[in-house]
Amino acid sequence: MTSLRSLTFIFLLLASVGCSSNNKSEPPVNVSLVAPTSPNIQEAENQTVRVFISLDSNTSTRLMVPLNFSGSAEQDADYTASADSIIVPPNATSASVDIDVFRDFDLEGDETITVSLGEIEGNGKAGTMSSISFTIIDGEAVTVDKAPKENGANLVLLNTQYIITEESIDFAVVVLNFSDQNVAPTKLFAEWSSDMDFETDVHSLGIVDIPAFVSGEEKFPQPYEFSLPLSNLAPNETYYIRVYLDEVPEEAIEQIFDNVLLFGFATNAEGKVVTRCEAPVRAASGTEDPLFREQWHLKNSGQSGFANNNGVAGADLQMTEAISNGQNGDGVKLAVVDSGLEICHPDLAATVEEGKSFNYAFQNSAGSFPTDPFNHSVLGDHGTSVAGVAAAVANNGLGGRGVAPGVKLRGFNLGTTLEADFEAELLSSLGGSSSNPDSASAHIFNMSFGSEVPSENSEEDFVNLVKMGTTDLRSGRGALYVKAAGNEFGVCENPHPINIEIGCVGSNSDPDQNLPYLINVGAFNARDVKSSYSSAGANLWVVAPGGEDGEEQPAIITTDQIGVHAGFSKIPVNSLTTDHRSNLDGDYFGGFGGTSSAAPATSGAIAILLGVNPDLTWRDVKHILATSARKIDPDIKEVRAAFNGKPYIAQHAWQTNAAGYSYHNWYGFGAVSVDDAIIMTNGYTPNSLGEFVESRWFPAADNSNLSLAIPDEDGAGVTHTLTVTDLPNTANIEAVILDITVNHGYGSDLGVKLTSPSGTESIVNAPFNVILDEFPGMRDWQLMSNAFYGEKPNGTWTIQVADLAADHTGSLESWRLRFYYGDHP
Structure with a gap:
């Protein structure tokens, strides 16, 4: 059968029937080539051509059929052959050789490959058709767009203060210009309305003249302050504040833009802003959770999850037995570190651990409590939806259920303005505090947030915190830090064609995700492949359900802010809106x-x-x-192309390392499989992986002046080796950290690959990583790979740095390795 990506050309051997095998006068076999049925090969499809020869009768001796390759295409630059000759063993009737055609992005025109028979060794001779030709159809030429990315007059608004008093809402914003251009004077508008779309009932809070921005001047000008008196508002209503520059926004209100700020809040019966969780009355319909049947991530039977298209049965957490057996994470303490948590939510309240949550913004919100992490915004609370995925109550006749409805839940609201001391709050919420808040008694910390910064490493305070957490918390067994890997796979302004296959912004762009103490999690969808947005990289550990948009393809069904007046469920693209008969109270969201x-x-x-x-x-x-x-996604192909005639693998297919672990940069070790993990847990001896050791850096001596030139736009790149010799022979790798410095004019040209002594390869920085656009190379960047898990560290390690785009050059200045290892049984 001919596949879509591989053409089979069958070369038929036309042979006359000779005498018996021991007859020394047996006539030679005639070998002829038959022209292929499809003579064209699409270069852009990375096609492999399998060349067969077949005999119409066997022979008593071995045949070696040399193949000569000619034509306008250059061997080893435009294509390779797996062998230059075909061996036909005695009594065999066929054999083959593969011709691997390289995709490239050069304008070369169509090229030809001619295959002809050489001088045959053995009892054979060339027949009437001794050569064939086929044509490589040239793919599209690509030039990387390196024009400076200027945001011109797209000024950015940031909220620096938001205070709710008994009499008013007081807030401040700054106008920023991060471009290198002059910006003309403009105006700043602030207004409020009871209409979310600001089509009616619009009231001004003020108009401010914004002076011109001159390139090179101060980037952080003075804040502009506004105040909304609560006396202007009615009780039991929902209101919105909008701040924008220059013109009234035309886009949908649920979208976020750099030059628009949107706030929402509700008033209570006294006309004050609602700043604490107020439990509603909900009537349960029996004990069955009505939305459970559509929660594909828990049990995928091919349902749609209220989207327009169905999923694929089995594309889920594989936890049917866990649900049946009531294995719900009973008593385990889970902290959701996020934007808030509605602790009185009808489908969360029963799991909330009383008095253990904390609201870092309580002093700025009149009427709020420090132990109530309520988010007063009515525009959706990320933390409440996150909590529902993990811990929504099961079998209470309301909504759906969480993965582990038996946990003891707490939430930490980190606040949302620039005024907040985010770093200090983050550390104290992740196990660094035993009171006000008590985070140190938590067992698991969920971190569904992140950042993207070019070539930066995690802050020392954060590193020390998660080291402490994994060493001291849980009575020395270590807390679990679970981190969202990022949603930037498709975030490209001017993508290279390879970005479509390997992603735009790598998961290595978040400095904290290059630490072995975190479990970095990517996402897969209801069709059992990577979610379209999920960031990829060598620092992923596993993937779990994330879904897609919730409109065309299923997303995740989870808890939303209480009531029809608030929450993500108000967004029109969400199919499970407050108009849906399964969500008339508005407590749930189907597009998370x-x-x-x-x-x-x-x-x-x-x-x-x-x-x-x-x-x-x-x-x-x-x-x-x-x-x-x-x-x-076991059959996913490697992503490969030739640059300057040198083939380069930008992303591997699934690889199995020397310790037997399969790994892929899209999926880490694969999808979480709860039932299989429980089976393994039942027979597992805790603390059996040996001491966790952080090695010194290799090499120990200064290695900072290599200055190895990297060939420009060349797939071969530059390579260098180092040898590790003095770690224990029993050591099993748990993570490898590469510290690398590259001087270069345009960092996203660079791809970095690390190869272990066992031959396992890992792309630790994929080429065309958008986070490095216009960035000068890599500066002591510490990149983590999990692909070597379980392997031995001693031996020769090899680094390859390739520059895959023209116009900028550079050099590999230094690199070193650090190993985290144990002694596995």
């Missing part, structure tokens, strides 16, 4: 997604494992997840 969903799904799965065996260490949990993970 992103790796923000995949992380709490994994947190819930971990809670189940800790519920089964509380003695598991944080490393045991990582080990079980990796070992039990399900390989999805």
